[in-house]
Amino acid sequence: MHRRYLSSAIIFRLDSLKKLQLRPTHLLVFSRTVTKETIEAPDGDYDHLYADVPRPAKSKSERKPYPTPMKILVQRAKQEREARKLQPCKLLEEPPENGLLVPELVGVAHQVYRARELILSGLSKLVNVIPVLRCRHCFEVHIGQVGHEIRTCTGPKSGLRNATHVWRKGRIHDVIYFPKCFHLYDRVGKPRIIHTESRKVKQLPAIVELCIQAGLNLENHPTKRRTRPVCSIEGRIVDFEIETNTKIDTRDLVASEVIGTDYSIDLSLTEGLTLRELSILTLDSWFEMISGAKKIMERYKVHTCGYCPEVQVGPKGHKVRNCRASKHQSRNGMHAWQEATVFDLVGPNYVWHVADLSGLPLSNDLKRYYGKAPAVVEMCVQAGASVPDEYRSMMRLDVVPPCRDELDLVT
Template sequence: MSCSLVSPELGTSFLSCGQRIIPPNLGIFRYDPNPPQSLLKFPSSSSSKHSLVITCNNKNANPQNVDLPRHYSKKEKKPFPVPILELRRAARERMKTRKHQPQRSGGPPPPKNGLLVQSMIPLAYSVLNARTSLINNLKKLLKVIPVKACKYCNEIHVGPVGHPFRSCQGQNSSARKGKHEWVDAVVEDIIVQIESYHLEDRLGKRIPHEDRFSIPRIPALIELCIQAGVDLPKYPTKRRRKPIIRISKSEFIDADETELPDPTPESPIPELVRELEDVIPIPGEEIEIGLLAEETMKEWEKMRRGAKRLMKMYPVRVCGYCPEIHVGPTGHKAQNCGAYKHQQRNGQHGWQTAVLDDLIPPRYVWHLPDVAEPLLHKELRSFYGQAPAVVEICVQGGAAVPEEYKGTMRLDVGIPSNVREAEMVV
């Protein structure tokens, strides 16, 4: 954001902010005979008119009052993270540069050659521990902060009473005229467990349609951490110590590892946090809600930042028509897609590169402006903001609002006190 005030002598004054020109209010800006040199810019002495320019640069400021996340209908395909035209243009540029460069020796780098990226192993353990700590903290916060979930659809609301908006699309919603029926929510309603197939060899052959029931499915984030280096005895996976020998683009053989000595861990393996089965409050125990909310917010941000870094190194695929996730270089061949026009695709998924919200859905809920007045008004729906359910729970618990979520929460929007004031807003 760049703001400037130009005040020429005996001329007009205006405030320029980006591409908008706003007339200033008289009496707001005062002339200072000795202003700081960092804030003033004087024109050259050859100019006939002297002007005073005040600039204010804030490039790191996040936009306020941004649009709410778009909801794609079941008949729309998800957009590519990078447009297909840009992908083709980048591919042509790579082909041109390869013609004038010698062929690279040594094969592809990890993890494409079957080896692990050693610098990502501690990060994988950190992401898995952050996920477990987040679930444990949410189980404690749900004992104090009420969260409601609709009985017929997947919508949730953070507050003692549900919101009055008639947006239910579940079973018999037409008979109820879109009205929600609220019940107490659980952790699974807040953190959506997107499952994927567990691969014993992430470079192995693609999962055929006939084996779709014999291969276990686990949360996709756990599968990503396993492929990045986390060892779980319950889910074994193949670890190579020598790069693979590539025969063709789709064929390879494993190198001989019989002459290698027994592997010795160079650094101690980080300890994994155990997930609590159920949290029962002890009589007389006082929970510091503010500290717990701040810790939960940190675990949420830590999990998302770490998962985003892992996705840049270990590819994750998502279907463009349904929420199916596959952690691996190529998607599976199971024909279990039931989205729009799946008959034309014979049930096959339309695989594309996944983004962070595909792996960890944020589950946006309505932001409660005042906790003392938890009832929202359906006439003022356009004035309310939204935030991820975890963020809204932590904010109501006393945590500070992160900068990246202030735009959708609409914290600087004045909410009218009644319907008449709302109708006067242009």
């Protein structure tokens, strides 16, 4: 080897040895460290200021994140498989897996249903006072007199419009959206709806179906109420109870501390209220519905498709082949079911926060200074309700956006 190349190789090795003495693990895990930093590095379009706002999917082929890590789900499946081998036949004891109701959640189900009706009643009056705008080409919603100028439209031919929105008047379902699911008459005995039954089974809002399975009785949606737990034989549910009467008063199953609770829905509470009082009542109902739904979902399973907004309340997802999202051809139209969150049952529809309804429209150049909030919260705040502490950071109330002519002076 030539002297020059030999000396350079020796110098390189000496430098490597010095680095290895100073940082012993630096050279050993260098490739892994680079890979990890590349994966966890934020995208160029992602702003850390909006870390508390759910990020939209980068593309339609991206799957929703799992609420529970996959490693924990695999461990649970292995434990259930081993327990089934040790005890093939067993009497299920814990509700609602055994077909019985959870007594302490019956009252919560009535409260969630009541809060939902109050929200819809309040929004039907607020939408006549607070202007709601909806883009004609995408699902963007804005609360204000004039639509914002932020170029975030993803609808058809948005490139020709430079991603600007085309606004029209919005309605209540643009502010809050309740996706529908199939109603299960027997959530344990027949937990799945097959494809040929899709036109025969009724559909209703998923949050209402959650309340029905948790103990709410509705005349138009009958359901089977058991008085004895079911058995599990090699993973299959076997019911030895003779069906005599499906109408059981669930108030008898409520815990003693909530027996005296009035579950009747009196929508006259929204009559004769001022605009500010109506907004406060609607906002309180929003938090009551969200917190109650989270409590019920801790015990009652809810599934959502990983690629589309489809939701099914029950132990398993249905088998209706109506998925039209990415990669549905490889699944033959079947949904890729996974664990759902509360916002899969209630579409909050995040909107930009407007400090002054009568001011200038939001500028695209200043979008990094604006905050966001669920459309229900934004509408109630614009109607006079105080800003909730949970959304103060998200709405960026502590940030003063500069004027348009001062943008070049801000670093």
